[in-house]
Amino acid sequence: MQPSPNQNIVEVSPASDKGNQLFPVFIKLNELRTLLVGAGNVGLEKLNAIVNNSEEAKVTVVAQEINAAVFEIAASKPNVKIKQKAFTADDLDDVDIVFAATNDNTFNAELRSLVHQKGLLINVADKPELCDFYLGSIVQKGDLKIAISTNGKSPTIAKRLKEILNDGIPNELDQTLQNMSALRQNLSGDFTAKVKKLNKVTERLVNPQKSFAERNIKWLIWLVAVAFILAVGFTLWETEPQFQAFLTHIDPLFYWFLGAGFVFAMIDGAIGMSYGVTSASFSLAMGLPPASASMAIHISEVMSNGIAGWMHYKMGNVNWKLFKILIVPAIIGAILGAYILSSLEHYSAYVKPIVGIYTLFLGVVILVKAFNIKRKRNKEKIKKIGPLGFVGGFIDAAFGGGWGSIVLSSLIAGGRHPLFSLGTVKISRFFIATLSSLTFFTMLGGKYWEAVLGLVIGSALASPIAARVSNKISAKTIMVAVGIIVILVSLRSVIMFILKLI
Template sequence: MHLSPKPTNNADTFSDEENGNQLFPVFIKLNKLRTLLIGAGNIGLEKLTAIVNNSKHAKITIVAEIISPEVYALVANHPLINIKQKSFDVSDLNDIDIVFAATNNVILNEEIRAVTHERGLLINVADKPDLCDFYLGSIVQKGDLKIAISTNGKSPTIAKRLKQILNEGIPAELDETLQNMSALRQTLNGDFSSKVKKLNKVTQSLINPKKSFAEQNIKWLIWIAAVLLIGAIGFSLWNTEPAFQTFLINIDPLFYWFLGAGFAFALIDGAIGMSYGVTTASFSLAMGLPPASASMAIHISEVLSNGIAGWMHYRMGNVNWKLFKILILPAIIGAVLGAYILSSLEHYSSYVKPVVAVYTLFLGGVILMKAFNIKRKKASDKIKKIGLLGFFGGFIDAAFGGGWGSIVLSSLIAGGRHPLFSLGTVKISRFFIATLSSLTFFTMLGGKHWEAVVGLIIGSALAAPIAARVSNKISAKSIMVAVGIIVIAVSLRSVIVFILKLI
C-alpha cells in the first residue's frame, strides 16, 4: 500500500520510475475494516472476488446503479456484504475505512477519488494505477501461507504468470509444516532470543535434512535389486529353458516390435507419469500375448526402467519420502496378490483377455477425460487413505497389466498433492512393486514370450533417463489425448475380435 504523494515543490518531486518501486507491502485485516465497493459490473465482480477470496469475513458495502447477476450470486454466500442499488454520493463514505472504485466511468472514478481523499481515506481505482493509493497484487496461498506479488502496476500479466509458477512450485504440504511450526512455537519457553535459537535449530533440517538409510542408499538399493532380479531370471532361463537360448541365438522379429513399443510407451509414461502399463497391456494383447504373460513382460521390464526413472527423480529431489513410506507396503502386498491370481488363471487366458481389454478400454476413457478436466482439490480436501489407495493400485496394476499411474498418481494429484513430487514418489514406488510382482509372475509362469520381455526391458530402459528429464517440458494434455485415443482403439479392437469369435 502507498499514500498518494503530496509534493511541496517541483525540486522535491521524484517519479516512481526515478526511484524504483516505492510500494510498501502490507497485509490488511479487511475483516476488521469497513469496505466500500463502488460498481457492480464485470470490474466490480473482479474486485469483489479478489476481496472475498482473501478475506471471507470482510464487511463490504456495494454501491451501484446496476448489479450484475454474478455479483448477486457471489453475495448470496456472504452475509456480511450489503448491496445498495443507487448512484454514489458523498454520504456513502460515512463510516467507511477503505474504498474500491470499480466503475467504467473515468470522470466518476476521478470524482470519487477526490472526495475520498478529502475524507482521508485510501482508494483503489480499477485499471488506473495513477489514481490508486494501493494496488491489489496477485496472491499465492497455501493454507495460512500467503504471498503477494506486485509489479508496481507495470504488468499485471507478469504478476499472474509468477502466481502460476509459485502455485505449482510450492507444495500444498508446506501448510502442514507451517502448522507444525506454529504448534512448536507455542510450546517454547524463555525470552525472544532463546525462542529464535530453538526455532532456527529446528528449521535447519529444512535446509539440510537428515536422510534415512533408504534415502542415502537408494541408488545402490535400486541397482542391486534390478541386477539380482534380472540376473537370477536370466541365469535360470539359460540353464533350464532351451527356448530362451534359441531366442538369444535367433532373434524373433517380434522382439523389435516390443523394443520400439517399450521405448515409446516408457517415454510417454515418463512425461505424464502414467499409461505405460495400460498402453503396453493393450499392445501386448493385440500382439497375441495371454494376459498373465503380458503382465509379466510389463512388470519385468518396469524393474529397470522404473529403477532408472526413480533414481533420476530422487536426484532431482522429486520424492516425498513420507508419502513413499505410507504407500509402499500396501502397494507391494496388492501387487503380489494380483500377480498370483492372474497367473493362476493363465489356463483361462481366452476368457481373461477380453476382461483385461474392457479394463484397458475403461482406463483409456479415464485418461482421455483427465486430459480435458485436470483439477486439483484444495489441500484441506487431499486424500487421506493412501495405504488403501496403494493396495488397490498395486492389485489392479498386477492383475490387469497396468493402472498404477492412472489410479494412484491421478488420485494423489486430484487430492491436492503436488504433481511433481507425486510423480517422483509414484515412479520410485513402482520399482519395488514391479520387482516383487515380477518375481511372483516368474515363479508361477516360468519363461514365456521372451521376445516381448527382453524387447520391453531394453526399450523402456533406454527411454527412462530421457523421460525423467523431459517430464515437465512436454504438454501433458496433448500426450494424454493421444494415449487415450490409442488405448481405446486398441482395446476396442480386442473386444470386437472376441465378440466376433463368439458369433
C-alpha cells in the same frame, strides 16, 4: 491486477523499474472502514477477498447494479453494508481505505483523484497504474500467512506458486506455530537467550532430518534394479537353453517387441501415460497370454521407472508422507494381482477377453483426457490413500497396466497437487514393478523372454529422446491416436473370443 479469492495483503507501490520495489504490509481490515465501489463480478471477487481474510471487516458497498451473490454475503456478514445508488464524493467520508471495481476507466481515474484528496489509499481492479497497493496471492495455514507478489506482472505465476506452497506446506505447521507461541510465552532470560532457544527448536524446519531411505534413494534404486536384472539374467542362463541360443539366432518376435517398446516409451514420454495399456494391448494381439504379457511389461518398466523416480526425487517432487502411506498397500496389491494372474495362466483364453475389456475402458479414458473433458476437482484432499494404492497395484499387475491412470488421476482429482502426485507415483511405480515382476518370474519362469527383452531394450533406447520428441508433436494428437488404437485392438481381442464361442 485481478485477485484470487484468497487475498488481502497490501503492498505500497513506489515507482521504480529496479525489480520489485513494493513494500509488503498486512493490514488490519477488521479495524478499518473499507469502501468498495462496484458490485459486479469483479466487485464480488474483491469482497470475497476481503471477508475471507478479514471476517469482521467493516465494508460499505456502493453500486447501482449489484450481483446477487453480494447480497448473499451481506446477509451473512452484518458488517457488510450495501448502498444501491450512484457514487458521490460524500461516500468517502468516514472511510480509511478504498477498493474500485468498475469497468469505467474515466470514472476510476476521477475516483482515484478524489481519494487522494482525502489522503486515502486506493486499489483499482485490473489497473496497476492507478493502484496505491496491490492484492497478492495468499497461502494460509491457520495463523500463518504467506504473501506472493509479482509486481503486477503475472497473476498466473503468483497463482501457480500459491498452489505449490499450499500443497507443500503441511497443515500441521499451524499446530507447530501455536506450540512455538506457547513456548515463547514461557521462556525466561534476556532477548538473546530466547532467540537462541527458539532458533534451536525451529532448526528442523530448515534442516529436516531425513530417513536412511530418503538420503540414499538413488543408490537404493540402482541396487534394486541391478540386482533384479542380474538375478533374472542368471536364472534364464541356467534354466532356459533357448536363452543361450538367442545369442546365435534371434527370434523375429524380439524385433516386433523392440520396436513396440520404443514407440510406446516415446508415447509415454510425450503424454505421461499409456505405456502399460498400449503394451498390454499389443502383447495380447501378438498372442501372449495375459500373465506373460503383464510380466513383460513390468520387467521392462523396472529401469525406466527407477530413473524417472530418481529424477523426481532430485527435483524435490516426492511427497514422502504420501509415499509411505501409498507404497506398502500398493506392493501387497501388486504381488497379489501378479500371483492370481499367474495362477490363471492355464485359463488365459478366458482371462484374455477380460483384460481386453479393461484396456478398452482405458482407451476410452485416454480419449476423454485428450478432449479435455474435465471432472470436478474436490476441495478436500483424498484421504483413503492406502486402499487406493492397494487397488491400483492389484489392477496394474492383474491387467498389465493402469497404475498411473488409476492412482495419479485419483490423487489429482482428490485435491492433491499434480507435481508432487506425479513424482510420488513414479517413484512408487519402481518398487511395484520390481516386486510384481519377481512374482511373475517366480510363477512363470522365462516364458516369452524375447518379448520381455524387446520391451526392455526398446523402452531404454527411447527414454533419452522421448522428452525432446514430446515438444515437437501435439500431445492431444498422440492421445487421440493412442486411444483409438487401443480401443480397436481391445475390441479385436473381445470379438475374437466371442467368435470362438460361437
